[in-house]
Amino acid sequence: MAEAAVDQTATPVAEASGLGKIYRRGAEEIHALREISVAFAPGAFSCVLGPSGAGKSTLLNLLGVMDVPTAGTLRVAGATIAEGGRLRLSEGGRDKLRRENIGFIFTEFFLLPTLTAVENVQLPLLWADKDDRAYAAELLERVGLGHRLTHRPTEMSGGEMQRVAIARALINRPRLLLADEPTGNVDTTTRDGIFDLFRELNADGLTIVLATHDRELAARMDRVVHVREGRVVEETA
Amino acid sequence: MTTPILEARDVWRSYQRGAETIHALAGMSLTVQPGEMVGIVGRSGSGKTTFLNQVGCLDTPTKGTITLCGTDVTGMPEKELVAFRRDHIGFIFQLFYLIPTLTAVENVELPMIFARERDRRARAREALARVGLSEIHALPHQLNGGDMQRVAIARALVRKPRLLLADEPTGRLEHGARVAIMEIFRGLRAEGLGIILVTHDPTLAAETDRIIELRDGRIVDERKAG
Ligand SMILES: Nc1ncnc2c1ncn2[C@@H]1O[C@H](COP(=O)(O)OP(=O)(O)OP(=O)(O)O)[C@@H](O)[C@H]1O
Numbered sequence: 001m002a003e004a005a006v007d008q009t010a011t012p013v014a015e016a017s018g019l020g021k022i023y024r025r026g027a028e029e030i031h032a033l034r035e036i037s038v039a040f041a042p043g044a045f046s047c048v049l050g051p052s053g054a055g056k057s058t059l060l061n062l063l064g065v066m067d068v069p070t071a072g073t074l075r076v077a078g079a080t081i082a083e084g085g086r087l088r089l090s091e092g093g094r095d096k097l098r099r100e101n102i103g104f105i106f107t108e109f110f111l112l113p114t115l116t117a118v119e120n121v122q123l124p125l126l127w128a129d130k131d132d133r134a135y136a137a138e139l140l141e142r143v144g145l146g147h148r149l150t151h152r153p154t155e156m157s158g159g160e161m162q163r164v165a166i167a168r169a170l171i172n173r174p175r176l177l178l179a180d181e182p183t184g185n186v187d188t189t190t191r192d193g194i195f196d197l198f199r200e201l202n203a204d205g206l207t208i209v210l211a212t213h214d215r216e217l218a219a220r221m222d223r224v225v226h227v228r229e230g231r232v233v234e235e236t237a
Numbered sequence: 238m239t240t241p242i243l244e245a246r247d248v249w250r251s252y253q254r255g256a257e258t259i260h261a262l263a264g265m266s267l268t269v270q271p272g273e274m275v276g277i278v279g280r281s282g283s284g285k286t287t288f289l290n291q292v293g294c295l296d297t298p299t300k301g302t303i304t305l306c307g308t309d310v311t312g313m314p315e316k317e318l319v320a321f322r323r324d325h326i327g328f329i330f331q332l333f334y335l336i337p338t339l340t341a342v343e344n345v346e347l348p349m350i351f352a353r354e355r356d357r358r359a360r361a362r363e364a365l366a367r368v369g370l371s372e373i374h375a376l377p378h379q380l381n382g383g384d385m386q387r388v389a390i391a392r393a394l395v396r397k398p399r400l401l402l403a404d405e406p407t408g409r410l411e412h413g414a415r416v417a418i419m420e421i422f423r424g425l426r427a428e429g430l431g432i433i434l435v436t437h438d439p440t441l442a443a444e445t446d447r448i449i450e451l452r453d454g455r456i457v458d459e460r461k462a463g
């Protein structure tokens with residue numbers, strides 16, 4: 001159903017070729033990603049699946065322009081971040097690109113305990129000197145929390161907090177939503193509810209990449225990119 | 238005599254769980270003077286976080302009064318209370334709560350955004366310098382735990398609060414980082430801030446001026462630290 005919306009010939013929202021990432025810790029080199037070539041078409045809902053340490057978070061951090069590659073080419077939201085291992089976008093340019101185009105969700109919710117749900121959702125916009133409380137409220141409505149606008153995180157369950165975090169990730173109307181193990185902290189019923197929400201958002205046209213080591217979750221997705229030891233070992237659609 | 242930063246008098250916080258009433262706080266009283274650092278210890282569930290939430294105006298006591306810097310905040314309308322909290326209180330938590338997609342300096346700017354203040358970048362830089370963080374453009378995931386907590390402390394300090402509430406601030410940190418964080422707290426105390434520090438860490442507790450121990454929402458022991 002969601003697959004029908006994906007146009008594989010359209011310019012990908014994110015595209016990597018020969019992408020590599022080496023972390024250096026003193027003299028030690030950790031090859032977190034090697035020769036990754038993968039593309040994410042607009043409207044696709046993709047899973048990055050792999051065991052712990054495979055490089056899933058590293059890949060999502062690069063796609064989300066939270067970090068930069070040490071090899072290869074990376075294009076995100078129409079901008080070239082690196083080409084042939086050389087950076088093409090300044091730190092300021094990357095910050096702007098990320099802020100305007102990317103939504104991020106993590107296992108931890110990172111909600112500020114001193115703020116209400118709607119304030120937490122507004123945060124990224126306020127930072128840019130914009131204020132759209134009405135849209136923040138609309139997004140909370142969208143994730144099923146329209147009745148909890150002024151509640152603080154301490155008054156919410158884990159699943160509700162993650163929904164607030166999802167609403168916050170959507171406040172900049174992102175072209176790409178990245179979810180790194182988003183259901184790692186919640187029980188399976190809550191997990192399924194959050195997964196259904198991702199499906200709905202995708203059906204509305206949002207491009208989503210979800211990283212997980214949960215095979216059961218991956219089995220429900222249209223496309224799975226299997227990562228192991230920093231390489232793409234298989235792609236299933 | 239100076240005005241105390243905090244005077245909590247006979248504070249109760251009760252929850253209804255089915256037919257049962259749970260008294261998370263059962264008559265807590267505490268006074269904190271400027272330049273005083275008070276440690277709170279006690280078993281899990283003894284009411285430590287609940288107490289900080291009352292003092293920090295994040296929750297409303299079932300009974301009792303809380304006076305901050307001479308102002309009785311009990312019964313203050315919600316809007317005023319939020320403004321009062323933002324002007325007077327800084328919070329630090331075990332889990333930092335930094336926004337992962339914003340840089341260190343941007344995270345520190347957040348409280349000023351809500352207060353609609355100017356010179357945000359300059360003041361955020363100043364606060365980060367104060368806690369000794371030089372990588373101000375790093376994203377949280379690029380920092381180690383100790384440096385993430387420095388950012389969180391800078392964020393708590395940037396609007397110059399009078400009272401700092403810290404709930405297990407070093408719970409996730411290794412020894413070196415704990416010592417560094419304690420050093421920052423010492424400096425703040427010397428500047429006249431009131432600090433309430435909930436901690437299980439004996440080295441941290443030993444640095445406070447006095448330690449109170451909670452059990453079942455009450456003070457069962459109070460002693461000089463060290
Ligand atoms: N900041 C860093 N510095 C050094 N090494 C790192 C850093 N981040 C990740 N690594 C290493 O890179 C490799 C890939 O890590 P990554 O976090 O991407 O894996 P993952 O697939 O997300 O694992 P998990 O399922 O446990 O989250 C690992 O060997 C990890 O130790």
Ligand SMILES: Nc1ncnc2c1ncn2[C@@H]1O[C@H](COP(=O)(O)OP(=O)(O)OP(=O)(O)O)[C@@H](O)[C@H]1O
Pocket residue numbers: 252259260261279280281282283284285286287288
């Ligand atoms: N929202 C709530 N609803 C019902 N009971 C609550 C609520 N918040 C706290 N309690 C109860 O109040 C008591 C005190 O909890 P509190 O979180 O203050 O303890 P704590 O001393 O901070 O413990 P810890 O060391 O585990 O953080 C506990 O019995 C807890 O179950």
Ligand SMILES: [Mg+2]
Pocket residue numbers: 056057058180181
């Ligand atoms: Mg990971």
Ligand SMILES: [Mg+2]
Pocket residue numbers: 285286287404
């Ligand atoms: Mg607690």
